[in-house]
Amino acid sequence: MNIHEYQARELFAKFGVATQPGSVAFTPAEAEKIADQFKEKIVVKAQIHAGGRGKGTFTNGFQGGVHLCDSPAEVKELAEKMLGQVLVTHQTGPEGKEVGKIFVGEAVDIEREMYFAILLDRATSAPIVIASTEGGVDIETVAEKTPEKIVRIGVNPCLGLMPYQIRQIGALLGLSGPLLKQASKLFSALYKLFIDCDCSMVEINPLVVTGKGELLALDAKFGFDDNALYRQPEILAMRDKTEEDPREVAASDFALNYIGLDGDIACLVNGAGLAMATMDIIQYAGGRPANFLDVGGGATKEQVTAAFRIILSDKNVKGILVNIFGGIMDCNIIATGIVEAARETALSLPLVVRLEGNNVEAGKKTLAESGLTLITGENILDAAQKVVAEVKKAA
Amino acid sequence: MAILVTPETKILIQGITGSFGARHAQLSLDYGTQVAAGVTPGKGGQMFAGTVPIFDTVSEAVRETGATVSAVFVPPPFAADAILEGVDAGLDLVVAITEGIPVNDMVKVKLAMAGSKTRLIGPNCPGVVTPGSGKDSHGGCRIGISPGYIHKQGNVGVVSRSGTLTYEAVWQLTTRGYGQSTCVGIGGDPVNGTSHEDVLKMFNDDPETEAIIMIGEIGGTAEEEAAAWAKEHCKKPIAAFIAGATAPPGRRMGHAGAIVSGGKGTAAAKIDALKDAGIAVAATPADMAETLIRHWGR
Numbered sequence: 001m002n003i004h005e006y007q008a009r010e011l012f013a014k015f016g017v018a019t020q021p022g023s024v025a026f027t028p029a030e031a032e033k034i035a036d037q038f039k040e041k042i043v044v045k046a047q048i049h050a051g052g053r054g055k056g057t058f059t060n061g062f063q064g065g066v067h068l069c070d071s072p073a074e075v076k077e078l079a080e081k082m083l084g085q086v087l088v089t090h091q092t093g094p095e096g097k098e099v100g101k102i103f104v105g106e107a108v109d110i111e112r113e114m115y116f117a118i119l120l121d122r123a124t125s126a127p128i129v130i131a132s133t134e135g136g137v138d139i140e141t142v143a144e145k146t147p148e149k150i151v152r153i154g155v156n157p158c159l160g161l162m163p164y165q166i167r168q169i170g171a172l173l174g175l176s177g178p179l180l181k182q183a184s185k186l187f188s189a190l191y192k193l194f195i196d197c198d199c200s201m202v203e204i205n206p207l208v209v210t211g212k213g214e215l216l217a218l219d220a221k222f223g224f225d226d227n228a229l230y231r232q233p234e235i236l237a238m239r240d241k242t243e244e245d246p247r248e249v250a251a252s253d254f255a256l257n258y259i260g261l262d263g264d265i266a267c268l269v270n271g272a273g274l275a276m277a278t279m280d281i282i283q284y285a286g287g288r289p290a291n292f293l294d295v296g297g298g299a300t301k302e303q304v305t306a307a308f309r310i311i312l313s314d315k316n317v318k319g320i321l322v323n324i325f326g327g328i329m330d331c332n333i334i335a336t337g338i339v340e341a342a343r344e345t346a347l348s349l350p351l352v353v354r355l356e357g358n359n360v361e362a363g364k365k366t367l368a369e370s371g372l373t374l375i376t377g378e379n380i381l382d383a384a385q386k387v388v389a390e391v392k393k394a395a
Numbered sequence: 396m397a398i399l400v401t402p403e404t405k406i407l408i409q410g411i412t413g414s415f416g417a418r419h420a421q422l423s424l425d426y427g428t429q430v431a432a433g434v435t436p437g438k439g440g441q442m443f444a445g446t447v448p449i450f451d452t453v454s455e456a457v458r459e460t461g462a463t464v465s466a467v468f469v470p471p472p473f474a475a476d477a478i479l480e481g482v483d484a485g486l487d488l489v490v491a492i493t494e495g496i497p498v499n500d501m502v503k504v505k506l507a508m509a510g511s512k513t514r515l516i517g518p519n520c521p522g523v524v525t526p527g528s529g530k531d532s533h534g535g536c537r538i539g540i541s542p543g544y545i546h547k548q549g550n551v552g553v554v555s556r557s558g559t560l561t562y563e564a565v566w567q568l569t570t571r572g573y574g575q576s577t578c579v580g581i582g583g584d585p586v587n588g589t590s591h592e593d594v595l596k597m598f599n600d601d602p603e604t605e606a607i608i609m610i611g612e613i614g615g616t617a618e619e620e621a622a623a624w625a626k627e628h629c630k631k632p633i634a635a636f637i638a639g640a641t642a643p644p645g646r647r648m649g650h651a652g653a654i655v656s657g658g659k660g661t662a663a664a665k666i667d668a669l670k671d672a673g674i675a676v677a678a679t680p681a682d683m684a685e686t687l688i689r690h691w692g693r
Contacts, residue, residue, distance in 0.1 A: 120498060122615040122652070125505045125586045140657055157502045198499055227471065227651060228497035257649045261641075272583060272649025273557020273612055276638040277680040280662075283641045284679050292642070294649045297540070297558070327542035327562045328422070356566065358542060380563075381681035 001224045003238045004047045006103045008220040015193040018186055019217045022105020028079035034104040035072035041107035042069045044078050046087050048097040049243040056089035058082070059096060065089070068107055075104060097243065108216060113206035114173050115139055116187070118155075118194045119223075120201070127155040127194065129187075131169045135206030161191040175215070182215040190217070197235055198228030247291075247310050254306040256295055263288025264318040265387055266311040268304070270295050270329065278323045281380055287388035290317050298329060304337030308345050319350040319391040321383055324357070331355045331363030339370040350375065350390035354383035397525040397577040398552070398597040398604070399488060399516075400464055400536040404525075407432040407462035409453065409469055409477045411443050416468030419492075419540050420447070426543035427527055427534040432456035434465075453484040464488040466522060466538045474518065475500035482513040490538045491517035491588070498651070501586040508588070515588025519651065521558035521580035532574075539580065541565075549574015551687065552598035554591055555610035556583050556617075556650070560638060560680060564608050567684030576604040583650025585614065591621035599629050606632045606691045608683055609674070613639030614652045614660040619668040626672035634687035636677040637665045 003011075006024035013019075021038070024047065025031035035042045046053050046065035053065035062081045069075045079102055088096035113135030121128035132150045134142045143150055151172045153165050166187050170180045186207075194202050201223035208218045229236050241249050251258030257272065261279070265287045269275035272294045279289035291314065295307055311317060324334050338353060354377035355363045367374060375390065377383020400406075406423070410416040411433025421444060424430050432450055433443045439451035450456040453465065465486050469477040474493040481489040496518050508515060516523060522539015526532035526546035537543045545562060547569040555561040561580055568575060579594050581587055591609055598604040607629075611618035618637065625633060640662040642648045644655040655661050669676050675690035677683045 120502070120585065122585045122617075125502055127502075157499075157506055195499065198497055200498065225498045225651075226647070227495045228499065230472065231497070259643070259646055259648065261643065269559075271557060271559025272653060273555070273561075273610070273638050274559035274563065274680070276557075276612060276642055276648050276653065277560060277563075277636070279641045280638060281679045281681065289641055292648055325559050325562050325566070327545065327559070328540065357545070357562070379681050381679050 001226060001229065001235070001239055002049045002243070003222055004049065004101070004240065005045065005219065006047055006101070007238045008222055009103070011193060011197065012217060012220070016185070016189045017193065017217050018182065018215060020105045020108050022103055024101050025079065025104050026101050028076045028083065031079035031102060031104050032072045032076035035069070035075040038106040042072070042075055043067070043105050043107045044069060044075055044082070045103040046082055046099040047101045047103055048087060048092070048099060049240070050089050050091040050097060052089035052091050053087065056087045059086040059088065065099070100242070108208065108218065109211035110208045111211050112209040114208070115142070115205050116190070116207045117201065117203040117205070118191060118199070121154065124154055126157050129153045129155060129161065129165070129169065131173060133173055135208070139205065155191070160195070161187060178213065179209065179215055186215055186217065198225045198232055199223060200225045247313055250306070251293070251310050254303050256293065256303060256307055256310070258310055259292040260314060261289055261291055262316070263290045264316050265321060265391055266290040266293070266314065266317045266319070267321045267323060268293050268295060268307050268311065269323045270297060270299060270325065274323065274325060278321065278380065281384045282321065282388065285381070285384040285388045287384070287391060290314055299334065299337070301333070301337040301340060304334065305341040305344055308341040308347070312345055312347070317349065318394060319387045320352070321387040322351065322353045323380060323383060324355050326355065326357035326360065326363070328358060330358055331360045332366055335363035335366040339366060339372060342372050342374070350387065350394065352377050352383050352387040352390065354380060398601050399523055399577060399579065400525050400538065402525065402527050402534055402536050403429065404464055404536050405429045405431040405460060405462040406464045406466060406536070406538055407434060407453065407456045407460065409434045409465055409467045409481065411435055411447070411449060411468070412438055413468055413470070417443070419468065420444070422543065423537045426537045427529065428537045431460040431462040453480045453486070457484045457486065464538065465490065467491040467493055469493060471495040471497070475504050478504050478515060479507055482508055482511050486513050488514050488516065490520070490522050491515065492520060492522055492539050494519040496584070498584070498586055501584065505586060505588070516579065517582040517587060519584045520582030521561060523577065523579050525577045526575055541578065541580070545569055546578065547574035550576055550603060550605040552576050552601070552604040552607045553578040554594040554598070554607070555580055556612050556652070557610060557638065560610050560636070563680055564610060564683045571684055571688065573684065573688070576601060583612070583652050585652035590617050592617070592624045595621050595625055595629060599631060604631065606687055606693070608687050609633055609635045610683070611635065611637045611665055612650065612653050613637070613642055613648065613662050614654045616660065618665040622668040622672040622674060625674060632675070632687070632691045634675045634677060634683065634690050635669045636680055636683050637662045637669070638680070
């Protein structure tokens, strides 16, 4: 799950992580009112779940999703050009994202930019802090070109981030005196936030020293552990479904695991590993997968029908591959579900089905007697080759 | 011998009265597995299926029945507690089937288990099967949610992060006449109890295992670590398959651990490491058993 920048700042405020003053506005009037309280320049940032906002373009021709203003009146004017408009960045795709809210904050006089992140290190099964003197740039590039500018410090989950570790990070970042005191407070607060909110990642880029000698977390990226959301109602409430792929939202309502891709062959599979492998084999057979879709181990008829609807809502889809290994799940139940779903959705695209496992003979019989024009695959590769051939034939 | 469990192993099931746990407890009984006890707090004294005594605590179940291995079917919010209860009771092996345990809980569990004699497999895994000698491998030890009948007693070890891909590999082996020593699902979470490398070591030391299928997927570096170990130490032929070559970076593909992040954990990097270690990599999931058979020369 992702959150907006302004929501990240709300979490900062709650946990005592120093950041620039500001808040979110949904209307130009609100934006002006927030700007009124600032004496310095004012920064205005479009709130969408995508990077590259500064260099983005609105579909109304207005340039840039991040601006610096001199007066509240200018903020209001700017807000009118941004709110309700669609912003296209290199991460949104050509369709862009509608901007429903903007962040209005006091501009900061940046003296120095750094990088600070906490994430889960899989190799040690513990949190790890990554810090660098190089902020405001892509950390992976820094890691590749100047690895000596990055420090990685493992945290014992029992102890948390220790004061000596904070001093080590401070030394690398060149923070001493009053700045080290601020760093100690900021890093400790951020670690507490990371643990208490079940984050999988908190990335501060940049962490800045201002002209006034303040240490501030200027921009943040959060990742949350989906498994822990049941005990994080406050985080869950920050979910913005309008930022998500509507097909993925619909799938989650039916406890299906769907991820949209840009190919033209849809697949419906039981099990996450097999679903990934099915996408791979479609590509291997010369096609392009349109999605990842795991219907789970005990899919019901309703879930299978919902899955078909979601698949068919993707206009790029030209063919469907169903790949089921019914270990314990009865293949005949799945076959019945497929037949009903195909009828209900008046399916006209080529459908290739590969069924294997428990009660497979009955399942194949159900499919054969359904009167549907579907194609049977003998094994996964055969099924993939058949659906790719059908799609090419239709093109 | 097989690894981890044998047909004689006595198992207990934590969460035996829940619908998921009960269903699979029954399937294990039907398979001929020695299900010695169930544990559901508050239901001690009752019986499951008329034959399996239920206890309030794991330690009572162990004391009364001699069970040495547990399968955890407890819902995510209570699963970490259930795993550590099994560790505290001195079990040899705890197999956590539960999907959806918060990562922070597993981080604590791993830390708390350090130095204990208990091995953890999972969470978010299909479990462990050592096939039996009866019809459709009946009489084996089935812990978890795998379909028992697809197995066949034999000499191929299977280790995997994915349930259905394990079933694919096992079924491909069985239908070609190749049986399995033990099949281990290590689970799809980023923090788990037992790694590919741990299981490869056990297979390497097991006289009954003659060849190995290892199934991995995108995310993390566990496959690379296993490959590095195998290159130096493994005496047995290994075939592998890695799922997720077409997965978009930064997206979690169903399993909590299946994610390419920061350019790390790609299928290509894993396949390179496996090939470098002399492991035969199947080009497609349809080809797992054939790849092993060719590489093995049997």
